Amino acid sequence: RWLASSSLFPLSCIxxxxxxxxxxxxxxxxxxxxxPQLPGEPRRPAEIYHCRREIKYSKDKMWYLAKLIKGMSxxxxxxxxxxxxxxxxxxxxxxxxxxxEIAVRNHNVEFKSNLHIAESMTGRGRYMKRIRYHGKGxxxxxxxxRCHYFVKLVEGPPPPPEPPRTGFDQAxxxxxxxxxxxxxxxx
Amino acid sequence: xxxxxxxxxxxxxxxxxLQRCWGRLERGLLPxxxxxxxxxxxxxxxVQAPAFFPQPVNNTSESNEASGLLDSILWMxxxxxxxxIEVNRxxxxxxxxxxxxKRNIDxxxxxxxxxxxxxxxxYCYAKVKxxxxxxxxxxxxxxxxxxxxxxxxTVVLYDGEKPTEKDEGxxxxxRARKRPSWFVQN
Numbered sequence: 001r002w003l004a005s006s007s008l009f010p011l012s013c014i015x016x017x018x019x020x021x022x023x024x025x026x027x028x029x030x031x032x033x034x035x036p037q038l039p040g041e042p043r044r045p046a047e048i049y050h051c052r053r054e055i056k057y058s059k060d061k062m063w064y065l066a067k068l069i070k071g072m073s074x075x076x077x078x079x080x081x082x083x084x085x086x087x088x089x090x091x092x093x094x095x096x097x098x099x100x101e102i103a104v105r106n107h108n109v110e111f112k113s114n115l116h117i118a119e120s121m122t123g124r125g126r127y128m129k130r131i132r133y134h135g136k137g138x139x140x141x142x143x144x145x146r147c148h149y150f151v152k153l154v155e156g157p158p159p160p161p162e163p164p165r166t167g168f169d170q171a172x173x174x175x176x177x178x179x180x181x182x183x184x185x186x187x
Numbered sequence: 188x189x190x191x192x193x194x195x196x197x198x199x200x201x202x203x204x205l206q207r208c209w210g211r212l213e214r215g216l217l218p219x220x221x222x223x224x225x226x227x228x229x230x231x232x233x234v235q236a237p238a239f240f241p242q243p244v245n246n247t248s249e250s251n252e253a254s255g256l257l258d259s260i261l262w263m264x265x266x267x268x269x270x271x272i273e274v275n276r277x278x279x280x281x282x283x284x285x286x287x288x289k290r291n292i293d294x295x296x297x298x299x300x301x302x303x304x305x306x307x308x309x310y311c312y313a314k315v316k317x318x319x320x321x322x323x324x325x326x327x328x329x330x331x332x333x334x335x336x337x338x339x340x341t342v343v344l345y346d347g348e349k350p351t352e353k354d355e356g357x358x359x360x361x362r363a364r365k366r367p368s369w370f371v372q373n
Contacts, residue, residue: 060279068286079292079301086286 026051026150046107046155047118050099051148054125055091059147062088062122066149073158074100074115092120092149099153109155116158123148297369311369318367325360348372 029049037044055062065088069077078096081089096117103109125146132142278284292301295308302308322343330336340357344350345366350359353373366372 064284064286068288080289082301083289083292083303084286 024051024053024148046103046109048099048103048107048109048115048153049150050095050102050153051150052091052095053148054146055088055149057088057091057147058145059122059124061086062092062147062149065089065092066120066122069096069117070120071158071161072117073113074117074153075113077117088149092151095149095151096153099151103153103155114155114157115153116156117151118154119150119152121150123150314367315369318370322360322362325362329358329360343370345370 026049029047034044065081065084065086068080068084069092072080074096078093081093081096100112100115103115104112109115125148127146128144130142130144132140134140289303291304293304294300295302295311298308298310298314300308300310326341337358341360342350342354342357343360343362345362345364348366350357
């Protein structure tokens, strides 16, 4: 089932591949192999990229769940998602468990609880347009909405949350900016 | 997301009203898009308005409706400007719209699954529910139909248990398995 992508003119259409043969970039991120580390270097934490495509849910609604679990440890994220009532919570929980399984099996992660969520993002899937019938012969065009969900797990405890920017910090930065100005065209 | 499109009906009764509506659309008073999609016009036109209103009644109602609509159109609230994505983001990402982190999740001491503090553990509840369903099936087999519930108490006995002297007049339900640890015998 080989489909011809744009071969005649390079700029005619970039997105010519259909869903059958498209391999997303996120899936390819798992395939990078680093050269072996030297004895003195600090240990590089394992990174696991996982995603699920074409979930029947809205990307905006899924975004709230992705924002919830960003930066949490995987156990905390699973706990939060288990008691959340949204439809996307169940899907994301499955994705996280799959990713944990892949981490332990393929990526040489020792403890399955020692993972934290470095990145969690949603993307827009393929939308379909359908007719929604109203009364009196009116109609509307509705979009059947789908989304993708991407997650990157990194080995190690979650990083401490950075303290919120206070007014004092902003003032300090402002003063620093003023001090670092240079005078132009003068002695 | 559905966008409402006003459909043309070629029947002469509603033509005057629709022409006025369409005129207003063209002038841009009502939000809507002129010359919408060419494709869905076909199936929409296939659905006709009901054709059984008598002409004189409809004329008066039409004019009343038209004047009412004229007045109500001028008072209807409509957005003046498109909300920019920055404004939209400020509203959608406001902390009160983000999902709050729950702090009332604990570990169930019986099975080790997660549970909320004020709610029964889901796993343990499902276990009890399954066993109750089997007991009820046994009861149904014994009773054999609706409205046959006896007026005495019921006692559930598992493998190798004998009814004590306290369970004298009670109805006995036998279950062919070991007593579960959570079902305490009196």
